[in-house]
Amino acid sequence: MxxxxxxxxxxxxxxxxxxxxxxxxxxxxxxxxxxxxxNGNLSVKTVSVNGNGTGGGGSSVLLNDGVYISVSPSSNDDKFELPDPTQYPGRVYFIRNIHNSNTAQLITPNGLFFLKGITSGGSSNLFMYDNHLRSVLIVSDGLNWTIFNAEDGASLP
Incomplete structure (x- = not known):
């Protein structure tokens, strides 16, 4: 039994x-x-992040919260750091530089940034400014960050 x-x-x-x-x-x-x-609309967490005003030579501001992120650099080339792509495979961000004249610089502690469809020539940073990658959809593939909505003719540094 x-x-x-x-x-x-x-x-x-x-x-x-x-x-x-x-x-x-x-x-x-x-x-x-x-x-x-x-079957309906989807809302995601939206956050605004201000730069720290230290520019390209200073420290970075960590982007670790939200899905739609508005960055506002306080000075030119303020750094905004994405998390390690190897720790968050499949992570998706929509990032927009909302400042009219200052460039936002995205960096990553590991991996590189690649434009979609490109497998070589990645970059360790990404500059976002008017008429050049001002808004990006970016996804971790488990090793690097892939930029999916790059404008025609966009290039990495």
């Missing part, structure tokens, strides 16, 4: 684990087609 009870409990646990591990969550839908399926 004990073996039968343990076998039954074991089968139930295995069923629940397999059901949960392949579960799909739907928001405003009864038939989700992906792991997370949203």
């Amino acid at each position: 004990k073996n039968s009870t343990f076998t039954t409990i074991g089968l139930i646990v295995m069923f629940l684990v397999s059901f949960v591990s392949s579960a799909q969550v739907g928001i405003n839908t009864t038939s989700p087609k992906s792991t997370l399926d949203i």
